[in-house]
Amino acid sequence: MGLGGAGWRSVGSKAHRWGCLRLRGFSSAALPPHMESVGFIGLGNMGSHMARNLINAGYRVSVHDVNENAMKKFSDDGIPTKRSPLEVSESSDVVITMLPSSAHVLDVYSGANGLLGNGGRLGPWLYIDSSTVDPQTSRKISMDISRCRLKEKKGYAEKPMMLDAPVSGGVPAAEAGTLTFMVGGLEEAYVAAKPLLLAMGKKLIYCGGAGNGSAAKICNNMAMAISMLGVSEAFALGQNLGIKASTLTDIFNCSSARCWSSDTYNPVPGVLEGVPSSRNYDGGFTSKLMAKDLDLAMASASGVGYKCPMGSGALNIYQKLCEEGCDAKDFSCAFRHYYTGKDEK
Template sequence: MASKTPVGFIGLGNMGNPMAKNLIKHGYPVIAYDVFPEACKEFQDLGAQVTESPADVAERADRIITMLPSSPNAKEVYTGANGILKKVKKGSLLIDSSTIDPAVSKELAKAVEKMGAVFMDAPVSGGVGAARAGNLTFMVGGVEQEFNAAKELLTCMGSNVVYCGEVGTGQAAKICNNMLLAISMIGTAEAMNLGIRLGLDPKLLAKILNMSSGRCWSSDTYNPVPGVMEGVPSSNNYQGGFGTTLMAKDLGLAQISATNTKTPVPLGSQAHQIYRMMCAKGYALKDFSAVFQFLREEESL
């Protein structure tokens, strides 16, 4: 570990926790911060340094990864009263793996640049399972000359690290991916629900879909029907995984981008409405694959 310089990690939630652990496994000393102190205790036990604020992380590390829930959280962590930019060192590399508005990523990049540091957006795909296994996909936006420096750290947490272009393009790729994911999950849930009501065994139907043209990630890797697959949220009362409220947030980002670019996304818009309804009806903290359960209960849809 002595041969590797410390890496700051801010945001130790469902995704950030296993990501930071993978950095530790690869020999990087981690300097950690989370707004919830209890999230940091486990990292103290693993030998990480725990700080009192994002500014303290920036004071101790010149490479920092942030994994935060939303655009306001990212703004606060970077530009707030105790934010990273209060004590950031010149030449620091700041990598934001949150999924936020591309415009906010560009705004943060400008603020970071004024401090003589480098900002890259690097949102992820793959979910909690891939985060634990170190198999995430990172979509990276920023100055191309800095990509290799970012990739050195990101490959400790992911199996695919893709350069997308200037700052904000990583976020653009992520929100497009998640819009498609939401649409395909709703479609899978609808197809499975219809088949079950027509008398088909759900495991048999899933098998047929997965050897046919309807196959998709939502059907073959993350099936939303309880009991069809092991090790996924649908078989654990939709606990863990990617929360419905976060999917609704990402779909909202896609809607903003679609409006700004005058791009028609009728299915994306419908998916956004469905996930917002789920949040309003008690599904906010459940995994987004709970749309299957929601549709079974909402026969009027």
């Protein structure tokens, strides 16, 4: 069932109107035949927007998620929904996964009714995992896929390939289609996947072989966690010294302390509009996920015999936040809950 085709129109006038409005002039006829059909698994805060942007760009998308409500939002708009990862793979040229953890990724790829559950003969020629996982998980799945065969040759591909392509930018960038992708895997697969990735993001960075995208991502998130805690601590000190956070923000943002946590994602309520700190730390990137990513970073560091005292300290803080009931709050809630316990502009 192709976008703009008879099948798309037959699902009802609402879906047809939505398709006409959202495609914004793109045509699936311009897409390479071996990339027209995309399966998307994982329709959470990030994945739902990423899948929508692929639809906007003219790809023929089918989706799957364990959350029935998440799938209903797509089926209501006429987007095909599948009952399992294996069912997704049977109707796709490319499969993209966006999942919460390494365990979820392993289950979706290798579990019962998983993507690789077709006896080693695969329909999709390219698998892209945009989840934040440890490099070892990415390399294992990439190796598993390399041992499989294609049911039939697609485009230039003679065997299935995988890219680990985690993202940066958060929910706002996922919605706007301005994500940054950090990509590991075969360079030929990366080059072929560029148009697909640019339908969801604005910057692509090739990091090298399998697992290197995942390694880059956990390093990025460790730095982000540490900088958020540093900025929060400085704002809390400023409050205690009688300086308003809005004043200190102006100083930071034109001085050497300027960073993403001060100028784009400020943790003090009321300083910036549209960020989680200004809506009671709801939405955004949860403390639970930050703790998970820091744990991945520390485990990877241990695996290569490297000590990360600041990363370890950040992990302890976010684990404490989760234990104290902030697991579903945005990770910038560390300012209020850990450092001050009060809000001030």
